[in-house]
Amino acid sequence: xxxxxxxxxxxxxxxxxxxxFAGKKVKLRGWVHRQRSxxxxxxxVLRDGTDILQCTAKKSELSxxxxxxxxxxxxxxxxxxxxxxxxxxxxxxxxxLHIENFEIIHLAETFPISKDQSEAFLLDIRHxxxxxxxxxxxxxxxxxxxxxxxxxxxxxxxxEVWPPIITGSSCxxxxxxxxxxxxGKPAFLSQSAQLYLETLIFAHKKVFALTPSFxxxxxxxxxxxxxxxxxxxxxxxxxxxxxxxxxxxxxxxMIHKVARDEKKSLISLGRKPKDLLEIxxxxxxxxxxxxxxxxxxxxxxxEWGEDFGTGHERALTKxxxxxxxxxHFPRQIKAFYMKTLDGKTAECNDLLAPEGFGExxxxxQREEDIKIITENLLRDGSDIADYEWYLDLRRYGSVQHSGxxxxxxxxxxxxxxLEHIRxxxxxxxxxxxxTP
RNA sequence: GCAGGCAUAGCUUAGUUGGUAGAGCGGUCGGCUGUUAACCGGCAGGUCGCAGGUUCGAUCCCUGUUGCCUGCGCCA
Numbered sequence: 030x031x032x033x034x035x036x037x038x039x040x041x042x043x044x045x046x047x048x049x050f051a052g053k054k055v056k057l058r059g060w061v062h063r064q065r066s067x068x069x070x071x072x073x074v075l076r077d078g079t080d081i082l083q084c085t086a087k088k089s090e091l092s093x094x095x096x097x098x099x100x101x102x103x104x105x106x107x108x109x110x111x112x113x114x115x116x117x118x119x120x121x122x123x124x125x126l127h128i129e130n131f132e133i134i135h136l137a138e139t140f141p142i143s144k145d146q147s148e149a150f151l152l153d154i155r156h157x158x159x160x161x162x163x164x165x166x167x168x169x170x171x172x173x174x175x176x177x178x179x180x181x182x183x184x185x186x187x188x189e190v191w192p193p194i195i196t197g198s199s200c201x202x203x204x205x206x207x208x209x210x211x212x213g214k215p216a217f218l219s220q221s222a223q224l225y226l227e228t229l230i231f232a233h234k235k236v237f238a239l240t241p242s243f244x245x246x247x248x249x250x251x252x253x254x255x256x257x258x259x260x261x262x263x264x265x266x267x268x269x270x271x272x273x274x275x276x277x278x279x280x281x282x283m284i285h286k287v288a289r290d291e292k293k294s295l296i297s298l299g300r301k302p303k304d305l306l307e308i309x310x311x312x313x314x315x316x317x318x319x320x321x322x323x324x325x326x327x328x329x330x331x332e333w334g335e336d337f338g339t340g341h342e343r344a345l346t347k348x349x350x351x352x353x354x355x356x357h358f359p360r361q362i363k364a365f366y367m368k369t370l371d372g373k374t375a376e377c378n379d380l381l382a383p384e385g386f387g388e389x390x391x392x393x394q395r396e397e398d399i400k401i402i403t404e405n406l407l408r409d410g411s412d413i414a415d416y417e418w419y420l421d422l423r424r425y426g427s428v429q430h431s432g433x434x435x436x437x438x439x440x441x442x443x444x445x446x447l448e449h450i451r452x453x454x455x456x457x458x459x460x461x462x463x464t465p
Numbered sequence: 466g467c468a469g470g471c472a473u474a475g476c477u478u479a480g481u482u483g484g485u486a487g488a489g490c491g492g493u494c495g496g497c498u499g500u501u502a503a504c505c506g507g508c509a510g511g512u513c514g515c516a517g518g519u520u521c522g523a524u525c526c527c528u529g530u531u532g533c534c535u536g537c538g539c540c541a
Contacts, residue, residue: 065500072500085499104502119499143491144502145477149533205539221541246539247466259541338538379541391541436541461533 039109043079046124051116055126057082058109058134060160066100073102074121075110076160080293084110084126091128099131105160107134152451156465159455166294167445167452170287174440175239177286178260181279187235187262192225194218194240197415205246207255218243221434223366224419226263227395230430231422237262239437247460250339251449252387254438256458263432269368269376269394272431273354276380276390277310279435280352284308284444299446307350314354317374320345336362337379342387349383365405367393380435382443389440392433399423 040055059077066072071086088096102108112128119125141154142161151158158164182189195211196219206217222238229236242259262279264272287295288305295302315323324331329344331337336358337345346353357374360367367375377393396402399420406413413420441453451457456465 063500063502065498065503067498067500068496070499074501083501117499119501121501139475139492141475141491143476145490147477147534150476152533242541244540248539249466249534249536250538250540251535253540257541261541336539340537388541434541439541 041079042075042077042082045114046080046082046122048116050114051124053114054112054129055114056109056111057126059107061102061104061106061108061137064102064104071096071100073099073108075108075126078165081121081162082124082126083120083122084112084128084131086128086131091130095131098133099128102133103137104140105157106137108132109134148449152457152462153465155456162297163452164455166298167441167447168455169294170291170298170445171437171441171453173287173291174283174437174444175260176290177283178239178279180286181282182237182262185235185275185278187237187264188233190226190229190233190236190238192219192222192229192238192240205244207243207245220244221259222261223263223432223434226261226432227366227419227422227430230263230265231426234266235262235264242434249460252439252442254450254454254457254459257439257454258437260435260437261432263430265428265430267394267431268429269356269378269431272392272394272433273314273356273378274311276354276392276433276435277312280312280380280389280440281308281310283440287444295445300444304350305444308352312352312354312380314356314378316356317358320355334359334361337388339387342381343385346381346383346387347385352380352382352389354378354380363393365402365409365411366395368396369401376431380433382439384443386443387439388436389443390433390435392431394429394431397423397427397429 038056039058042057042059045053045055045057057075057077059075061073062076062081063074064072069088073084073086075082075084086096086099091099109132110126110128111130112126114124114126116123117125140157142151142157159168179189195209195216197216206220208215208217210216219240220242222240222242226236226238237260239258239260241256243256244253245255246253262275264275267275284305288302292302295305318333320337321331321333324341324344327344329340331341337355345355356378358377358379360369360373360375363375363377367377369375375393377391379388380390380392381387382389396405402416402420402423403413406416438450438453441447442450445453447453451459
């Protein structure tokens with residue numbers, strides 16, 4: 030491997046593929062994304078982490094040996110190229126580099142990924158497939174979504190906090206937790222930071238957190254991960270309508286940020302930025318009862334008291350352009366911490382993404398009545414002793430409060446128009462895969 | 466967890482109503498080309514997932530097993 034001389038000025042592709050750089054000399058370094066060579070002229074498509082650029086080498090402009098070396102460069106070799114940038118409609122993105130000199134940093138072995146690949150194979154060699162256009166674009170979109178979210182929370186006065194990942198008790202139901210050996214005692218990987226965020230609002234009033242959440246559910250679907258990134262917020266003094274307002278503005282801020290700053294990636298993933306910009310808070314809100322009627326009217330059967338399945342969510346959102354809230358689900362099918370006003374329904378809401386993508390947020394106003402919480406815990410067969418610390422929150426300065434959890438990868442799947450949630454994350458953890 | 470499907474070269478696959486197999490890509494050698502994972506020709510590359518069974522003979526039929534994929538349930 031050759032050392033790169035220190036002090037050398039390199040450009041990045043995204044900053045030079047602009048009209049004002051046409052005719053200018055530039056030095057780039059990156060990886061060979063594509064390579065084609067002939068007798069007199071050869072091409073490589075260079076990828077440098079910011080964009081791709083076609084580079085052209087002519088035999089007449091390089092020495093015989095240099096040209097041959099250029100023709101023998103293999104995919105994914107790392108390389109330094111030097112030359113003049115030109116506008117050229119024959120190049121993939123309208124610009125190309127006319128190579129005057131180049132230096133191979135590392136000549137790659139034959140890259141195992143070629144034209145035809147199966148999903149299973151791409152998961153096996155994920156550590157190399159992360160270099161693909163699809164995964165790099167999706168990664169950029171994700172970063173922008175989070176940037177949009179953080180900006181939004183900051184503006185709203187929410188403090189970012191870091192709850193624990195290892196926990197001693199569950200949040201909702203014990204069967205879906207990953208158990209681990211914690212110095213000889215059982216502990217669990219967190220599946221939601223909610224209960225901890227509830228403790229923290231008494232210190233900070235309004236908090237949010239981005240944490241990994243773990244679900245040991247043996248789900249086999251295109252929208253479940255065993256490890257996913259969970260964006261959760263909790264706010265004191267907020268009721269159900271207040272938290273829904275916040276969710277709508279958050280989601281709007283996130284998708285608008287991406288639509289403005291990551292246009293190319295979105296387009297290439299199959300999502301028009303303009304369509305995202307047309308989606309604006311507040312989103313439509315319907316009650317569970319109305320949703321039941323709508324779903325039934327679309328020919329998909331559901332009875333009052335049933336939770337939504339995939340088919341129900343799809344029927345409800347397939348023809349929508351904007352997300353929609355479904356509120357006030359039956360209390361019996363919802364978690365122990367959700368508030369009830371009428372004893373029958375919960376002050377909760379699910380935010381469903383349009384076009385059939387389904388649930389992206391689960392949210393509720395929290396129950397303050399310690400008796401009802403206890404009742405609910407007993408209903409679920411939980412051990413009250415495990416929740417004493419949580420019940421303390423209702424003993425010392427209890428206030429009305431609400432919060433929600435948003436699945437980043439779920440939002441990603443919708444925003445990037447992706448068939449499978451695994452392409453929203455570099456290393457998807459699903460039921461039967463934990464490597465690479 | 467339930468239901469269905471698949472497993473043949475490095476990758477993507479065709480095929481054999483049971484007589485041990487072809488192709489494309491990739492590799493390699495050569496030709497051609499301002500190419501867009503281009504095209505043309507030569508060559509190399511396969512104990513047909515694994516273990517049993519039936520059979521003169523199994524990659525093909527049967528049983529088991531493992532891995533993977535899809536759908537459902539569960540959820541974000």
